[in-house]
Amino acid sequence: MDNPALVVRAGLYSRSVTSKWIRLRDRLAGKTEPEPLWAEGIPDHINVPIRDWLYDVLRGFGMATPVAVRLKLPSKILQSRDPAAEISVLDDRMDPMLRVEVLDATLGCLHQATQGDWQDRQTVASYAQELEGILREGDSAFTVSEDSSGLEHRIDEALHATYGKAVEAGASKAQSAADHLRAAFNEAHGLKADPSAAYSRAIKAVEAVANPLFLPNEMEPTLGKVRSHLDQGRNKYEMVIADRNGAPANIDAVVAMISLLWHGQRDRHEGGPTTAPVTQEAAETAVHTAAVLVHWISAGSIRKK
Known part of the structure; x- marks a missing residue:
């Protein structure tokens, strides 16, 4: 310099x-x-x-x-x-x-x-x-912003660190997961936030790591299909973390988080009785939920029995 x-x-x-x-x-x-x-x-x-x-x-x-x-x-x-x-x-x-x-x-x-x-x-x-x-x-x-391309709203340092770890873990499995997560974060916390785009990118980030792992033979995989697969096959998977009895915990929390993320995108289709714009608060929650899921899935926190 x-x-x-x-x-x-x-x-x-x-x-x-x-x-x-x-x-x-x-x-x-x-x-x-x-x-x-x-x-x-x-x-x-x-x-x-x-x-x-x-x-x-x-x-x-x-x-x-x-x-x-x-x-x-x-x-x-x-x-x-x-x-x-x-x-x-x-x-x-x-x-x-x-x-x-x-x-x-x-x-x-x-x-x-x-x-x-x-x-x-x-x-x-x-x-x-x-x-x-x-x-x-x-x-x-x-x-x-992380890539120095603009400004964004400052968030809690611990939360930002969690997001950074998720990006790093996602990139180890699929670069597109990291790219989608970065874009989702920028859309949610940028100066001109776009809640709908942030939510959509958050779902894509999870799909980038979940679809190949849980639906390797599915021609048109979606997060909704991943949710159904895990919901119906709860007895086939477990968490690396233990439950209160010391045994590997079940995947109920994972299914709940994916369900929350999937069903919460109320602007995915138009004309339905529950169709509604994505709020800023919902978008931020979706991005943070996606970060946790990307990290867990990429790090092997959910495994087959």
Whole structure:
């Protein structure tokens, strides 16, 4: 990396260095929980480092034009003497999400433009790490996505770790499972969430590992058929975890989770009496349920007797 300042800043804001820091007055008062996350736009206390980060990236990678076009910004911005500077301070009190969308669009354009060059990807990764550190230290409700292609809503670290383990386990069995799970997560937690797409991808992620294992000879396997297969063949399978008697537990929990996921997708078909749009809460639950199932199935937690 050619920019020494970036090296220093990336180190200061790295994921490994940042933590749930609590200020002194709160520690002295016995407070153990960090400050609540800022969900409305970019808070003032990180406005300057965000401005500097944007200017460095927009100027250094020539991203002002694609970002302005992607966000459909007024043409006067690109006609100004320094478009990168104009965009880096762009703000709208009536629309606090505009500044967040500028960050998201900048990451997206940067990710798209540097896919073919390994050295550029390394530099982009360092910039993404720096931005994530700023957002994290500033208690922002937004975080840089795993592939650095945009922003998403920050979720509990333990939950994110579970999701990461599921992606890793799924990839060991079927890359498509990992790809679907990543897409489902992004659709559920991205800035512009799509609950229906998230739910659909969650089901596909489970199907990618469950269909080959439980329905290897089925010409048109579905998660519904997997559910029926396991439901009717409960006595043929067991869990690696023990029940209260010390014997391998039955697969009732697995069948229940698959049933919940399968029946909960109420927008799969139109015109039925129970057809309904997928809510954001349902989509998030579906993605987390799928992550557990992908992990269990890929890791061999469900086995034949």
